[in-house]
Amino acid sequence: MNTRIGDIVPDLDNRTGSAPPHLSVRNLTTSFRVGGQWKKIVRDVSFDVMPGETLAIVGESGSGKSVTSLSVMRLLDPALSRIEGEVLLAGRDLLTLTERQMQGVRGNEVSMIFQEPMTSLNPITSIGRQISEALTIHRDISGREARREAIRILEKVRIPNAVSRYDEFPHQFSGGMRQRVMIAMALATKPRLLIADEPTTALDVTIQGQILNLIKILQEEEGMSVLFITHDMGVVAEVSDRCLVMYRGEMVESGRTADLFRRGEHPYTRALISAVPPLGSMANRALPVKFPVVDVETGKAQPAAEIRDTVDKSRTPVLAVRDLTMRFDITGGLLGRRRGAVHAVENVSFDLFQGETLSLVGESGCGKSTIGRSVMRLVTPQSGEIHLDGYEVMKLNHLDLRRMRRSIQMVFQDPFASLDPRMTVGAAVTEPYLIQKLGPAAEAREKAAGLLDRVGLSGDILHRYPHEFSGGQRQRIVIARALMLDPKVIVADEAVSALDVSVKAQVCNLLLDLQDSMGIAFLFISHDMAVVERVSHRVAVMYLGEIVEIGPRAAVFENPQHPYTIKLMSAVPVPDPARRGMKREVLPDEIMSPIRPVGYEPPERAYRKVSEGHFVQLS
Template identity: 70%
Template structure:
């Protein structure tokens, strides 16, 4: 935003003014404040970002503004002024008219915000019919116009489709269309891009900026991603443990941040291209509460074995059949993984990168035989995985373990974490119950937790701690290979740094091999020895990390790198990713024959598809 415009924005009457906001929850009969004395304004057409880690109070602040916290168990104090009215003084009936009409909100996970039983068109039309005096036909026409505006292809034909037929990026666009239906003065976006791929994230950010320019809507953007803040925010509010520790123009926060916590947050952000002077994976600096950085980044000692690979994958293919009609005829196939080949050595990290739908998670599951491959071969320590029977497969899984993206979904809420870690150890008859207790204590120590925590349940831990527990459970079987499937993508920047450093330390001490599946290019550059880029089920570029990042050859690799937000407000770019440029469909006709992919050599070990 131009300087003159910023000054004009600041001098205008604020759309939103939050004064001394304090929000408390009733815990065991006592009021416990979780947000304390927060004050900020949002001017017309301005974007203000609230940034901080999970638990800092940023989402509670947004829910307080919308008055969406449960009455009786929550108490909101202070003033929230919108258009000359104090929202905290309005009766609920009037507040319902404010929500969606004057202030709209986009949440992190669109699938939980959309009703799976109603079509996309009906859900957007409902917002219009609630707040505007228009007929059903007028609401439908306006809904199609909004879907067009947020770049939903063939908007008219998709009016009657259900949410599950849309991709994650498309669903988030639908939520933006719904939020903008009544032309609100203020749009609150609560982590709207956290779970999205980097290219889709870029499209959503560009879309919000474009619509903001056209409609003049003010935006309150809540995130923990400093790269996103640099891309989109005019001013930034930094929160830490429920308190506002620093506020100012985004450029000032990034270049002249005063608070140690602000500087530590910025230092922990991985920057694409920062690995040019390093040969091996690099530890992340870690945010140490409010005192700044607890350590400095150092290169990891290289433990990669040059002997025979511990994991060899050759021509791995996985296709899912599509049946239709009364007789369930085969009408097509989803070509999820096509002729994928790579190897992995002990002590090495190979990263599989690409957008959702490219086949990287399916590749990881096929290697584990959590899904059965259609063809190809997978060899672990010289043994053909696809030829193993059920008993032998159980034995093999001691050598190859998997860590999933959502640790809460991976842990049984009815089991203590000690029981969860001990379960695979006891199932594989690796020792007695007493020995399992010792192993649990040792594993918890290894991942930076206290053995006394073994008696607690998953809900008593933070997201980062739960991911550590999942790593501890995987390590209990003393594996040689760990498949980490988006294991840090949903974590805050500082927690992500801690978990990745832990994985690098364990790799070094236990000589583990990691197949690191991710869409975060900046993190991949930091932790990898080699990188494989996947597109529509195929590897389109593979090679040493320095070669792939320093000299990318495939257009898709370049596109992924161009979409990464740069944590520098002075380097904001317009339209980084073409809006509407979605990943193509991997569905093929039943008789489709996939051509064999050919590669050319760029440098030693660096291959690119032609």
């Protein structure tokens, strides 16, 4: 685009008549000191946020969207950063204020919600006192009045039993409830502008839906403006009036959300919108389909290719799980007596065939990751049977377990935590091969180079370290390491959840290609329903440690039967701006606790057959 975005902004202002913007940003440029020199991270960004409006800043990691919000709030270290341009709040330039004056602005006129509430809340102070503190700092009220107001705000954000929970600490709240506390704290002083920086990225899909609804409702009630930062185009469509797209520190497109979705001009805008197709796009397709990949430079998309049928159900399942039960004891008191148990997995059974992807879906705490760790014997279940490629996993000793793990490998959510930062890529990828004593070091390095090339990386990166790569590249390295032992099964535990949308699409396509060429079976663990719909042959929905519905992907997605399955699917944000005015019912409910008293045994479950291979748990 030849036109500067800054030149477009005045035209956007005219649509609201004479009403001045709450926030007006002009030619914002933020630089960081790198190696003694100033490097521009955000360049010439301009936008307005009008009264009562939600403006979304969208882009992937490294695009500069979060740096933009931190620049607006003046939260960057002044010794290492330099902010230029204008940031006008009600006509006052925030960049000219002293730090003391900015303290009166932050949390009072402008509030901010961050992505991870646990790092934003003080772990040794009750949540009620933290909200009250914000009130007493910015208002001339007594401690008693602040407590009363804090309880009122907690009730407003749908915290149940707000009076009793006032004195509880952050660790006693779930992720969704902690985010509600952050919203309560941000709204305590009735700010003119709320900046929400990826406030739902770390949340389960149903909790995400509740938080998005809550922000909509509170915005209407309080009449505030919202600057919403995200990389999820489904969220953008549901919450924003206008949207600006950032790429490599620059604004590349700006306009009304509906217009951008219908006729976005910049290739990067089109790439973001098409990176993860909406739920329901797989209707009438039985087999997995690759994600469309759009070139961000040209806007041209590779056609979405359907994967050939690699599943061989005529043979014995490569993985068979029967009546798997996993409980974790809870102890307490002076003598450490057993006081209860977390019923993480209860009587779970399923088969996984060679070349098949079975997805386990559900919210945090439902037991899906515990199943993945159990079939690897990273944890030892209380009871049940696990048969893997001829091994009776529950009966294996230490040496046999090592041998068994040649047949099954695991890819975790955070690739950086999965790689030793002190080991080169070559050492990390070849380590499993050498530990299993499958060949000499030279042979291992040759195989590692070939696998790195196969996952889209150059074989000459063996001498480099994990911190030198992006998140998507690190995940490819982890996948290459998992392939070193030629496994028949790979457990992918939220393997793409932490990745940006376009990188997520690329990694999912890589997994589908590997399955197509190598016949690998995937136990795909995720809470991202749109991704699950794209990559799965079969789907098992989990709730409180139990499978409540299981069947072919098409059957489960096109004809969901269990209330929890329906709830999961209805909570997924849809990239359709027409849903902007839609509101779901905002309830304070979250997934129930799996903690049970000593001696508790769950009732025996029965299942109803819906169609061939499709079963649903009876209530």
